[in-house]
Structure formats: structure tokens, C-alpha cells
Amino acid sequence: MPKRPRDTLSVWQVVELARHPERPYALDYIRRMAPDFVELHGDRVSHDDPALVAGPGSWRGLTVMFFGQQKGRNLAERVARNWAMMHPEGYRKAMRLARQAAKFGFPIVSLVDTPGAFPGAGAEERGIALAIGQAIMGWFEIPVPVVAAVIGEGGSGGALGMAVADRVLMLENSIYSVASPEAAASIVWRDSARKVEAAAQLQVTSRDLQAMGVVEEVVPEPEGGAHRDHEAAACALEAALWRHLEPLLRLPASELLQHRYERFRYIDSLVQAAPDFGPKVEPRGAAGNPAER
């Protein structure tokens, strides 16, 4: 079982960099990639979700549909953006515009940066669980290239709902985890103060995820972290995104969707390869008898 390479930073230092208040946020990248980005709004049901910015823009001669979970730079912005914690309407807006991208053949870029979906009563009343589930299922039916990048925090299902892509990248000092370290600590220890140990055990850094085969590439950040040089961080991310998107533009839709399916179908192959895991998938139809009608 491959070990995490020795990082020069502790896991918790990485967590703190991923959450650094000066770190570039989604719009800092999107506006650099597509200065003519047009933010569109609304789930066409009952709300708009400011925690997710979404809309088309011009990038490298293409019209691309951009999505970004957007944090706020100051308190007012953070409140307005709800700390990038999405409500159901955000996932519904995303699916509406992903289908629009499919209608026009626009490739999709999604930037992930959220502590998680919003843990509030209104989100529950409006079906946050199903909204995330429909988004995760919906992405598998969007016949245009989708490239996602975790640029800061990739928190739980709230992040995954915007990261079902053909390629998933991570900035060097970003994290992606099944639950925030605090949440995991309160689940496992019943004490969120144990977040540092939790983060270490959860293995949340970009290198961890690359080692586990969950992300295709770790995008290096400027010395000391992306917050030290937004411009350089954006250049690196832009180049990496294009490197992954460009070949996808040539794939027929059917292949694209088949690859996306298999990317997640076998994403845990590291574990499935373990000798004690058990038998691999059997030839289909083996269990067919009851179904022959």
C-alpha cells in the first residue's frame, strides 16, 4: 500500500493553507481565464444560490460554462456567499446550466471550494440530499467534457456534487475529504477539537488523493501557497485545466460518458486490487435467472 510522500508541511498546515483568507477564490480564477464571464442566476424554481457562481465565458477560443463555489473575501461577502456552503438551489442551478452547456456543446469547468453543503433547516426543507443526489447522477448524463479542480476545500458531498467530472485536479495545498476534519472528529471522537488527528487519519491532502488514484493531477502552487501570488496560481491552474480539457474535446459523446462512468466505477481499484478484497465483478447475467420473464 503506497504511503503518503513526506510532505514538508504538516497535514494541518495544509488544511490551514487551503482555508487561508487570502487564498484565491473561484472568481479570481474564472475572471482571469475568461474576462468576459457572464454570471447567470437562478434555479428556475424558487431561489438563486450566491454560494455557486455559474455562467458562460470565452476561454482559449471556446465558449465554456464555468462553475465555482465562491467564498467571500470580507465578512459582508462571506455572509452573502454563505461561506460557499450551497443550498439545494445551487445544485439545481448547476444542473440547469450543465444541460444548457450540453445543448450548445460548451465544455464545462468546475472549481470546487466549500466546507460542505449548508447544514441548515431551509436546505433540508428544500431537499438538499436529493438535490445533491440528482446532481451526482445528472453529471453522468452531460455529453460535453467536464473538468473539475479543487482549489481550496473539497468538503464532503457538497463538494462531490460539483466534482463528477472526466478529470479532477487539485491545487497543491487544497484538501478533499469525506467530511471536514471538524465533522469527522465530532463523529469519531464526539469532539471536534480532535480535528488535527482526524485530518491526519482522513488523508485529505492533494498528495494523499493522488496516491489513492482519486485525482488526475496535483497543480503546484507558488512558493508558500497560492495566496502569495494569485496571478501565478491562476496561470498554473489555467494551463493544467487546458492540458486536461483539450484532448477531451476530440472524444465522441458516447466515449466521453463511458469514460466518466468508468472513472468513478473503478475509482477505488487500489482497494479492489487488495488480495483480501474478494472476487472481482462477474460476467453479467450470472444472476439473471430471476429476471428472465
Added chain:
Amino acid sequence: MPKRPRDTLSVWQVVELARHPERPYALDYIRRMAPDFVELHGDRVSHDDPALVAGPGSWRGLTVMFFGQQKGRNLAERVARNWAMMHPEGYRKAMRLARQAAKFGFPIVSLVDTPGAFPGAGAEERGIALAIGQAIMGWFEIPVPVVAAVIGEGGSGGALGMAVADRVLMLENSIYSVASPEAAASIVWRDSARKVEAAAQLQVTSRDLQAMGVVEEVVPEPEGGAHRDHEAAACALEAALWRHLEPLLRLPASELLQHRYERFRYIDSLVQAAPDFGPKVEPRGAAGNPAER
């Protein structure tokens, strides 16, 4: 221009019959047609709309998806059903289950009986206009047979949202109109008390609509009206619905959808045939120049 046949009842008497408190309501018909009807719930967004009952049931050896705008028999029921005035969630529930019917190849029967969509703040906040517009557009993309019948009041867009079908029938003493007589009176006279004159001018009876080519068949009611004999009224409606649905079951989906499109595309041919109406549709492409790219 054909005149309304001389009815034995005044237009307003028909309006009163259509609204008769003892008149059979949607569930009175559905439960007789499909005793095993299962009412399903929810728009999968944030609400369920009790003003619309919807779900599958067995009818003539088929599984059919039933829809019905449901009034209440007593005050408690009327409040619970909101007098059959739908909210946006009702039209979203309808589209969800219409797509489910398409998934499984279930034909659809829709029973229309509403004063109109609910004129309330909550309905506006949750997008009643768009919900109706999406439903009207959505029905044209449901590749299974759809037969609708107005069984009481067919009020405005709230009714049309459930009546975009391959065949539309009306019970003899039901009405279907661009606006309720009261609403039309308050728009035209600024005085809803002029509802009787408004109803007469609007030409809202089943015979009027048949004469205008808007409905395929008027289903006769028992002597004195459907409320006199629910059983007989249900038998007549059931037979008429099947007479119209059965031939549709043999049509390929593409033909079905093309016919549905043309049914509404040329529903006003009576007017288009008028000598002073103007030129008919021109050969397509005639205006193509600006588009040649």
C-alpha cells in the same frame, strides 16, 4: 361562422352545473376507472400539491398514469385541496410523473377541474408562471398517449397546464375558458358582478368549444347533470376516454408527438380560415437569408 347550438340551459346555468358541489370530482372518476390507483406525492423539490392527485393505476389491462385536479367535498377537504387551485409544485409533480410514465410506457389520463392556478404570494415566489410554461412545453415531449378531459371547470392557464394532450374531451356541463367569468368581468368591466354577461361572451360551454374545434368530443351527462348519477357519469367518461386512447396506443412515438404538435399548432384554424386573416404559413426557409452562416 358557426353559432352555438341552442342549448336548453343558459350559459350561466351550465357554469353553475360545472361548479355544482355534488358534482363528481377527479377521484370519483379515477377510483372507478382504477380501483387500485396509488396516489404518489411530491415535486422532489420542496413541496407536495394536494390540489393535484397523481399516480399509476390499472385500467383495461394497462398501467395508466392518472392526473386529476381535485376539489373537496366539504370545507375541510376544500381547504386541504386548496379548491383545486394548483401551486407550482403541482405542475412540477405532474411533469415528474409524466416523465416516469414515458419511462415505462404508461399512457396518461388527465382530468381537469380547477378555477385556475392559485393566485397567491407563495405561488408567485415559487415561480407559478414558469412552472405552467414548463409544463405546457413539457407535455409536447412526453412520448406516450395523453388524453385529457375537462370534468368541471377548466380555468385559464391553470387548466391548460394539465390539458396539453392528444385528445381533449369535455363533459357536457363543464366549462373551459381563457379566464373565469368573474376574472374576465373584472378585467373587461372592472366589475366581477358582470360575470354572467362575461360567461356568455367568452363562450365557455362544451358545445362552444366543440364548435370552435378546441375539443374532440363532448361527453353527455346523465339527465340533469353528472351530480345526479356519479356512476352513470363515470361510465360515460370511461368509455369515451378509452375510445380516444385506444387508437393512440398503436401510434409510434414520433407520430404521436407530431400529431400533438399539430393539434395545437392549427387549433385556431377556424380563424385562420377566415378570408381576412391573412396569408397562410409560408414555405420554411423563406426568411432564411439572415441565418445562413
Added chain:
Amino acid sequence: MRPEVGPEEWASWGVSPSSVAASGGRLPPIALTTNCPSCGVGLVPEALRERCYVCDCGHHFRMHADAWIALLADAGSWQERWADIRPHDLLEWKVPRAYQETLDQARAEGLNEAVRVGTATLAGLAVWLAVFDFRFVGGSLSIVAGERLTRSLEQAAATRTPYLLLAASGGARMQEGILALMQMAKINGAVGRLHQMGVPYFAVLTDPTYGGVPASLALLADVNIAEPGAAIGFTGPRVIKQSTHADLPPGFQSAEFQLRCGQVDLVVPRTELRARLAHLIQLYTRPGRGRG
């Protein structure tokens, strides 16, 4: 013009400022009150006309179809279609006023139904343009309006030309009865086919847009744009208050309310509209895009 977003920014979008500026020149005159209903300032018609009838306070005055066509269509590019389709008094509507009289008077005033359609270019980009005229029986949806909209939608689909709607309506036309209601289905069938053909559709909702128009095509665009302060909804506030005895919050059904409620994508000042639309049309019609 007093654009919040100026030519230098249009250029950064790849939209040529000159092409944006090259609109139908000066707008036709509009009947105006003497003072602005929002800020009360005395109005100077000529000055206001230069600013697309937007007051310095931001109040957007209602414009009629001719003004909208002049604003949106490049000079000389407007080719009106099916202008000779005529309304018909099928129901022989008599009281309180004969429908035929209503029609004759509107025609005498030089109005040609509640919707006019045609082809044009906007900043050099080909579009099908459909414009409601609130002066004609309150922009009410009629058989002629529905027929013009449907034919133009079908043509836009057949020729893959972007479709641009300018909406302003009080609802369906009572005097045409059930056939006016049926236009909603006729139109939306065609809207569905426009989408299936992958043709871009942009809608601009202006003050007021109510009833059968937002409940048919007006909110079904790929990008829904509303004018600042425009009242948009299904049921009007008066009827809602009557039937529910509810107090409606200030700004209820305003463009900004509909933005919060997820129904519209953008609220765009009229002074920016041409540039915004030019940019959107370019984005949504760019050749050599990825596959759908």
C-alpha cells in the same frame, strides 16, 4: 447613453463598440408624463430620448414596439414579417365595447397587433426579433400574436437563427376567448422545438409582463433578462390581495424579486442592453465549439 458598462468593457468582451453604437439611431418619441414617477424630476423629452428613456434615477419608462425595434435592430436591418395577418372577431364580442371597434381604433392609431416579428441584425449578428406592443390592447396575447410568434419560432429553428423576445403584456386577450388561451400551447410547442434544434433563445422581460406570456414563452429562454424595476408575474398584485387578503412586501414581483426567486438570469439596464445581447449572442453562437 449612460452605460454602467462602457465601450472599453464591451471591447474586452470582443464586442465592437462601434457595432453596438450603430443602433437604429435616435429612438422615436414616447408619450411621457411631465415628471418622473420615481424621483419626481421634471422630464426633458429630448434628453430622455437620448438615454433610451431611462431617468437619471434609474427609472425605466415603458417603450412601445417601434422604440424597441429602433433600439435593438441595427439601422435598416429590420425586416418585418407577417404584418398582414389580421385579428378576427370570432366571438362577435359586443359589450362593454365591441371588439371590432377596439381593433379598428388601434389600427387607426397605426398599431398592428400586440406582437410584431421580423428578422434583423443586432451589432451585425442575425436574429429573429419578436416585440410585444403594450399599446395594442395591453400587449394581450391573441391569435395573431400567437401565430406571429409561432411562425417566427419555427423559422428561427429551421434556419438556426438566434431568437430574441421583447416581452410586455397584461395577459391573454379576453375578446378572443379560449383560442387566445390555446396560443400558449401553440407557442410553447414551437419553443420546445427551438430548444431541440439547439438554437439560442434570449428573452427580455419589461414592465409589465403578466399572465399568459410569462406562463408561455417569456421565461423559457436560455437566458432570461429583466429590466430594472419591471413588474413580472403570473397573477397581478391587485387580484392576489383580493383573493388572499395578504399584504405584499415592497418590490414583490419586481425584476429584482424574480432574480432572487431564481426566475431570471440577469437584470440589465436598458442602456447596456444592446451590448449585453451582442455579447451573449456571440458566446452562444460561437463556431467550432465542443460537441453537444
Added chain:
Amino acid sequence: MRPEVGPEEWASWGVSPSSVAASGGRLPPIALTTNCPSCGVGLVPEALRERCYVCDCGHHFRMHADAWIALLADAGSWQERWADIRPHDLLEWKVPRAYQETLDQARAEGLNEAVRVGTATLAGLAVWLAVFDFRFVGGSLSIVAGERLTRSLEQAAATRTPYLLLAASGGARMQEGILALMQMAKINGAVGRLHQMGVPYFAVLTDPTYGGVPASLALLADVNIAEPGAAIGFTGPRVIKQSTHADLPPGFQSAEFQLRCGQVDLVVPRTELRARLAHLIQLYTRPGRGRG
């Protein structure tokens, strides 16, 4: 059993009462409190067992996977699949308790992961059946659970066999880290294909169903069924109160709440569940139906 809807009604649905009654016979014993937490009555385990562990007051006691399989699968029809897939401590999770220890103990207690899948018949109708076991690390979604769910969904799609899910889960399994989260995507890809193949999917959500399970497959069925009083949601009430300091209304996230909120189709008492499911499967698999 004390069915609110009795055999005569099942018959009227075309569901044979005998086939409904022919369940896996008596349910296995369940660990019970001495009194009902809802009505406080002293519990008689044998009597309760005869009533599918539903108290006279309507309280539904939690059942484990063996009980669910006995209740839903016709006697002798259950063929478990992929029971030999084993969890793996990829992260070498140590504190506060080693994951391997947790796994070993659960295995020692005769538990085989949080999800078990297999084929069965329900009232004679072939189904793929997936059952969560809350006893195994709180029914948490793990790699083995995800793999069993995905393989069974793929098999159901390939053989066009109706899929029946029995959900009970506290969320994703922390000790498997990001790969536990990824199961949500793996599973939902397969759910999408099940739908594309036109195969009926029914989900039964029991107390409790939280986190990654309702946010992946549990609410994506054609018909979502919840047990009376079951707590269903994404975030648990404790965390919601902590993070928003909000008071939650009584019944928040209950099955009845989710019915009002449009997330589930039906709330069905356990005593009726077999008959209801048999009826739904018949409706959704009827041959000679209209075309899709």
C-alpha cells in the same frame, strides 16, 4: 399482522393475499427495550415479532438486515451475492479505535458489512434486493457497500429486474476516507443506467437514513417509500442546531415531513409494506403496456 389495508383490498389490487402472506415466515428476534419509547407500554417480544416489530401505538422498531430479508423475500427465495467481498483498512486508521478492530468485532458478531445484496422473489415477483444493516458501523456507506450496491444495480439493469432498496444509514464511513465519499458517485452512475434501461426502482427509507445515502441512491427511486416516523435527511438535527443555533420544529425530518416537502411518495406502515410493494412491482412491470 394488523394491516390497515387488508387481504381483501390486496386482492382488489390483483395481488394474491396468499403470496403476500408467504413471507419468510417468522422474523428473527430483535434486541428490544422493555418498554415502547413512544407509548411506554411494556413490550412482549414474541407478540411484537408477530407484528413486524410495530407497536400498537404505531411505533416502528428498527429492524436489522436479517429481519428485513425475512420480511421482504419469499421464504427460501433469497440468494445473497458478493457476500465474500471484504472491507479493507486502506488508511490504516488507528485512533480512537483501530478500524481493523472495529471490522473484526463486527465480523465476530456475524455481521457482513453495512449493505447486503441478492436476488429474491417478493410475492412471487423477481427482484434485486439491497438491504442496509445499521448494526454494522451505523450502516455507513463503505467501499464494500458501494461495490455491492453498484454490482447489483448493474445486474438489475442488465437483466431488467426491478430493484428494491431498504435504506438505513448514518452516512459515509469516516474510516475509509475519500474513497467512501467516492462511492456516492460510483453508485449514482449505476442508478442513472438503471433508469435509462427503464427498470423500476423502489426505495424504502427507514429510521434513520442520513448523509451520503439519501444524497446518493436512496431518494432517486421511481417510488420513494418511507416508514412512519422515520428520520430522514442530509444533516442530522444536532449538527444543524450547533451550526445555525436554530430551533427545529417537532417532526423535523420525519417521514411525514419529507412527504410534505415533496421528497417521498408514500409513507407506508411496515405491516402493509409487502402488499404495497407487490402491487407496485406488478403495476410497473406489467407486460403489453404502451410504448415508451
